[in-house]
Amino acid sequence: MTQTPLKIAVVSQYFFPENFIINDIVRELSALGVHVEVFTGKPNYPSGEVFPGYTAHDAVEDRFAGTIAVHRAPLRPRKKGGAKNLILNYFSFVANGVRYFTRHAKRGQFDAYFVFAPSPVISVIPALAMKRAHRAPVFLWVQDLWPESLAATGFIRNKFLLSIVGLLVRGLYWAVDVLLVQSQAFIDPVKRYARADKINYYPNSYLQQDDSGEICKLPESLTAVLRSHFCVVFAGNLGSAQGLATIVEAARVLHAEQSQALIVMVGTGSKADWLAEQKCKWGLDNLIIAGAYPRTAMAELFELSAALLVTLKRDEIFSCTIPSKVQAYLAAGRPIIGSLDGEGARVINDAAAGITCPAEDAAGLAACIRSMLAMPQTQREQMGTQARAYFLKHFELKAQCKALVRMFEQRIEQDKATQ
Known part of the structure; x- marks a missing residue:
């Protein structure tokens, strides 16, 4: 097992003050003694407008839970939705993430990159760029199955375009080191695009109440x-x-x-x-x-x-x-x-x-x-x-985070043994 605290870079297009499970996971990983830094965009989900206190432009750094560094790349907000706005939103995170996050990978010497990917799966690309800047395994937590979900929601109907997306997904899955899937039923669909030995079941979890002390009463x-x-x-x-x-x-x-x-x-x-x-x-x-x-x-x-x-x-x-x-x-x-x-x-x-x-x-x-x-x-x-x-x-979050740390440690030790 590793002798020093793990250093994990969490890459996610979505993060606090947006409401996603990755917020609680980051907080709990830190409580377990893991050094965590978050690489994300400017919060704008689900309203489509950048949240008060933020601007769409400029890379900034702030703190989550008092001590956790959050690096925010510029991001075009998703606005009111629609294919054009969503595509521009997705690709702005990818382009700006690659541009701004890699400099931290060079300095930070992270042990692993952990990507939370509800949608789109291309949000893993900045982590792959970080991996290229400083070698460390990339864990991709698959929350949404591309290209199948694009077809199911009607976002893309053209079969040729769906096949192109399928090739993209195959390439991204090939480039990551570990694929975590949120459902046992995800395993077979993901196996169409990736080796079975890369895939591990890691379910979503939930924390009923955070420890921020904030309470919002219903009207x-x-x-x-x-x-x-x-x-x-x-x-x-x-x-x-x-x-x-x-x-x-x-x-x-x-x-x-x-x-x-x-x-x-x-x-x-x-x-x-x-x-x-x-x-x-x-x-x-x-x-x-x-x-x-x-x-x-x-x-x-x-x-x-x-x-x-x-x-x-x-x-x-x-x-x-x-x-x-x-x-x-x-x-x-x-x-x-x-x-x-x-x-x-x-x-x-x-x-x-x-x-x-x-x-x-x-x-x-x-x-x-x-x-x-x-x-x-x-x-x-x-x-x-x-x-x-x-x-x-x-599904209890604290137990699931301990399991995630074990996965990180096992992969890191495995990589060290093969060097």
Whole structure:
């Protein structure tokens, strides 16, 4: 094992104050005695505008959790989305990351580069440039399967362009040293582009509350609704992958039945405006669009929810994914309703944490909500208890970070042995 503290460069297009699991992992790695530095862009997700206190221009350095250096390259914000804006956003991080991050690799002598890659996978390129400047293994944590997810979301439909992306992915996977996949079902798709001996299962995790001391209270108007009604709460990104049309159709079914259940949507994203339009179009007073709230408000939100909702589109690629909100829901110890296929549904069912129906099955989703509403409170509480127990066994963040450190150490020792 290594005798001195590990020095890890975390490369991620997204980082605090943006709300991603990598924030908690960085904090916990530091608590474990790892020297961590973060290489990222200017925060602009999900609003598309650079956060107050930052500018899109100039490379800057700030601190996270008091002591962790965060190096921020210039970044073109994603603005309101759309293919052109997203492509420019993605490539600005790659180009500026290569330009600004490599100088730190020359000075820092990192033991490993750890890349958090929800999307796009090309965000690994700055880490590969750093590796070229100073040799150290690159760990790529694959959160999104390219090119399959590009086709599934409709971002790219041209088969020739998808094949080009596939070649790019093959090249990037070849260049990294270790591929970490967030789902067991990711292994076979990733094997199409990379050697099997590079691939390791490393699931997403979740930390219920950070130790910053910051607490954001929900507005009284929302808590009053949550306390006085049976509320099924969806929390997270409102995007094309989430299959929001299924939620709208289920809300229509329940509205026609005059069900007492409300569906509460918390979050924002590219489909937020569409969702508001659908609510208005169909007069769905049982569909509450609550807006977005910071991470520190989630504990209160989950505690006041009768059940938590996760949905995905129907597609083979999404059936391989465990949405990160599933871990958050399990950690909260609340019953879960899922309209999704594959790994996400398997986890909920294995945990006996709720009830599921197939992806894009609006009638099935309405039936699940109806069933949860009719269920005795004691049965729902038991589901919540089982959810929490499953989370602690499989996804607890502190244990997962210790496992990650062991992976770093084993690879570093392996490389030393072959030199």
